[in-house]
Amino acid sequence: xxxxxxxxxxxVSTPKVPTSERLWQLFVxxxxxxxxxxxxxxxxxxxxxISFSDPVIGQPPFTPLFDSSESSFIHVTLDNYRFLFEDxxxxxxxxxxxxxxxxxxxxxxxxxxxxxxxxxxAKPVQRNILLMLVILPFWTSFLLRVYAWMGMLSTxxxxxxxxxxxxxxxxPLKMLYSDTAVYLGIIYSYLxxxxxxxxxxxxxxxxxxxxxxxxxxxxxxRVFTDVTLPLSLxxxxxxxxxxxxxxxxxxxxxxxxxxxxxxxxxxxxFNEFYSNRDWPVxxxxxxxxxxILLVPIMLLQRYQIAQEDGP
Amino acid sequence: xxxxxxxxxxxxxxxxTVVDNISQDINQGELFAILGGSGSGKTTxxxxxxxxxxxxxxxxxxNGKDMTDLPPYQRPVNMMFQSYAVFPHxxxxxxxxxxxxxxxxxxxxIDHRVEEILALVQLSxxxxxxPNQLSGGQLQRVALARALIKKPKVLLLDEPLAxxxxxxxxxxxxxxxxxxxxxxxxxxxxxxxxxxxxxxxSRIAVMNEGKFIQTGTxxxxxxxxxxxxxxxxxxxxxxxxxxxxxxxxxATQVKTDAxxxxxxxxxxxxxxxxxxxxxxxxxxxxxxxxTISSTDINSVKGAxxxxxxxxxxxxxxxxxxxxTYLQVTTQNQSRATGLDINWKDExxxxxxxxxxxxxxx
Numbered sequence: 001x002x003x004x005x006x007x008x009x010x011x012v013s014t015p016k017v018p019t020s021e022r023l024w025q026l027f028v029x030x031x032x033x034x035x036x037x038x039x040x041x042x043x044x045x046x047x048x049x050i051s052f053s054d055p056v057i058g059q060p061p062f063t064p065l066f067d068s069s070e071s072s073f074i075h076v077t078l079d080n081y082r083f084l085f086e087d088x089x090x091x092x093x094x095x096x097x098x099x100x101x102x103x104x105x106x107x108x109x110x111x112x113x114x115x116x117x118x119x120x121x122a123k124p125v126q127r128n129i130l131l132m133l134v135i136l137p138f139w140t141s142f143l144l145r146v147y148a149w150m151g152m153l154s155t156x157x158x159x160x161x162x163x164x165x166x167x168x169x170x171x172p173l174k175m176l177y178s179d180t181a182v183y184l185g186i187i188y189s190y191l192x193x194x195x196x197x198x199x200x201x202x203x204x205x206x207x208x209x210x211x212x213x214x215x216x217x218x219x220x221x222r223v224f225t226d227v228t229l230p231l232s233l234x235x236x237x238x239x240x241x242x243x244x245x246x247x248x249x250x251x252x253x254x255x256x257x258x259x260x261x262x263x264x265x266x267x268x269x270f271n272e273f274y275s276n277r278d279w280p281v282x283x284x285x286x287x288x289x290x291x292i293l294l295v296p297i298m299l300l301q302r303y304q305i306a307q308e309d310g311p
Numbered sequence: 312x313x314x315x316x317x318x319x320x321x322x323x324x325x326x327x328t329v330v331d332n333i334s335q336d337i338n339q340g341e342l343f344a345i346l347g348g349s350g351s352g353k354t355t356x357x358x359x360x361x362x363x364x365x366x367x368x369x370x371x372x373x374n375g376k377d378m379t380d381l382p383p384y385q386r387p388v389n390m391m392f393q394s395y396a397v398f399p400h401x402x403x404x405x406x407x408x409x410x411x412x413x414x415x416x417x418x419x420x421i422d423h424r425v426e427e428i429l430a431l432v433q434l435s436x437x438x439x440x441x442p443n444q445l446s447g448g449q450l451q452r453v454a455l456a457r458a459l460i461k462k463p464k465v466l467l468l469d470e471p472l473a474x475x476x477x478x479x480x481x482x483x484x485x486x487x488x489x490x491x492x493x494x495x496x497x498x499x500x501x502x503x504x505x506x507x508x509x510x511x512x513s514r515i516a517v518m519n520e521g522k523f524i525q526t527g528t529x530x531x532x533x534x535x536x537x538x539x540x541x542x543x544x545x546x547x548x549x550x551x552x553x554x555x556x557x558x559x560x561x562a563t564q565v566k567t568d569a570x571x572x573x574x575x576x577x578x579x580x581x582x583x584x585x586x587x588x589x590x591x592x593x594x595x596x597x598x599x600x601x602t603i604s605s606t607d608i609n610s611v612k613g614a615x616x617x618x619x620x621x622x623x624x625x626x627x628x629x630x631x632x633x634x635t636y637l638q639v640t641t642q643n644q645s646r647a648t649g650l651d652i653n654w655k656d657e658x659x660x661x662x663x664x665x666x667x668x669x670x671x672x
Contacts, residue, residue, distance in 0.1 A: 212396035214383045217413035
């Protein structure tokens with residue numbers, strides 16, 4: 001996208017564009033990059049740097065990278081990474097996070113696709129109302145909505161009270177502080193991130209494509225598998241990434257809804273930073289998490305490039 | 312029994328009648344065009360033939376078999392979409408072979424038939440290309456090949472040439488006619504472009520407000536329009552309102568406010584004293600700087616008010632002395648840098664009563 005923007009500028013700013021206008025154009029284009037540089041790349045480099053130092057008790061709680069008192073001058077250690085590889089706890093946490101994120105993503109897709117499809121095919125007036133309903137939860141604080149789930153799932157919560165009153169159960173069900181509660185929380189919270197990109201790609205889909213397939217002998221099921229699904233794949237991929245990536249590093253939902261044994265990596269990160277105050281290990285955890293998350297993003301980009309280039 | 316029988320078909324959307332009780336027979340091997348403006352209901356009618364819309368009432372029979380309630384994927388009818396609807400994620404060969412895959416035909420036969428049909432539409436060397444690597448004209452031919460490969464009994468074409476530029480359109484329309492002739496498939500096409508309908512079709516139905524106003528060959532539609540709407544919609548025409556003065560076997564004479572007494576070809580259906588329109592096509596009027604007519608009737612004097620030069624012909628707008636405008640077209644038969652008749656020139660107009668017709672609303 002960056003190169004596309006630059007190309008646009010080259011064409012606009014051919015012979016006679018006043019210098020002030022040129023500067024303005026450059027400013028507009030590079031402002032987002034500057035923003036990313038300052039608030040994303042620089043903090044990451046700081047994190048990255050800390051992950052190679054030793055923990056110390058003090059302020060800050062890690063050894064400096066450059067230390068003139070030592071013989072080697074640059075002080076780098078791989079101990080933190082070695083520690084992560086040797087201790088199962090971290091690997092299990094990464095795996096558990098990946099599993100919870102993957103299963104949640106799958107459910108979001110399963111629930112979100114028919115919803116997005118329905119919204120995309122609704123009449124324009126209804127469509128706006130339905131989209132509004134999808135976006136509406138964002139108007140309430142995320143934390144509040146997770147607390148609301150606690151209220152519903154707890155032993156004396158809404159669901160148990162209703163079930164007990166109806167006589168369907170005699171003992172309250174244990175729902176809160178379990179993996180199921182974490183799944184419910186994540187699926188509920190991230191569903192809109194699945195629906196919106198899916199809706200965008202389904203809404204763009206030319207209906208005559210579907211009709212052409214039907215005209216050529218495809219049953220409604222085949223129309224879906226041959227045309228609708230492949231043509232909405234960019235939306236599927238975008239939606240899955242938008243759910244998977246934040247779900248993988250999710251902290252609030254497992255902390256509030258999950259049991260004590262819910263070993264998601266977000267919680268480990270929190271523990272290392274605040275409970276153990278071991279910043280070097282914590283930053284190493286964060287760095288590995290970032291690398292794991294980069295894999296799906298790079299796969300997506302390769303897919304997109306392949307799509308644009310054709311066979 | 313006709314090949315296709317459309318019987319009292321109507322379609323209402325939310326209480327609005329879009330197609331209004333149309334009945335029409337279409338013969339096998341015919342190239343039938345439905346010509347109408349936007350909102351005339353022509354596309355809805357085509358979509359009912361394809362099966363995308365269900366008629367509110369009436370029946371569609373193909374070869375005597377009722378197919379009103381068949382879904383599109385079970386009809387022996389294929390459609391070429393206005394947007395072409397070529398699947399962007401499939402190669403040309405995959406697109407074209409799609410219909411055969413759905414018939415569970417074996418791969419070698421599919422490959423063979425795809426090859427055959429791509430040769431017919433001159434796309435043999437493009438079979439592995441993706442649609443985004445093709446031009447508009449090539450996409451149009453992919454869409455055509457894809458619709459033809461199933462050997463449908465009827466091919467429906469929705470504005471088949473609308474998205475092509477003029478040169479390509481002329482070339483493609485002859486290709487379409489050749490293919491239709493070669494395969495003997497019945498073509499039904501829908502268009503708003505009268506030129507497209509006239510050049511392609513063996514029969515045209517002019518449609519307005521959900522009804523067929525007139526059905527006939529292109530010459531019938533153009534030279535013998537059944538009423539004022541058809542005359543006005545197909546081609547350009549000069550129309551003058553008047554009252555029938557005399558009517559006998561030689562001529563129908565009409566008294567008009569604009570041009571006085573006009574003579575038209577005799578029409579036994581009209582009555583003396585009736586109010587109607589006298590119509591004359593612009594190319595039927597001769598234009599001259601000198602007086603060429605010996606009689607006063609169908610002859611007027613005026614000045615060139617507006618002039619459009621099209622290369623092969625010129626379109627003149629003539630203003631008569633009493634402020635009436637007439638449109639006249641002339642062929643540019645000689646090669647000259649200047650025009651014989653130019654802006655502001657005084658001109659004489661005249662036309663044969665046989666070329667002039669009387670029309671009701």
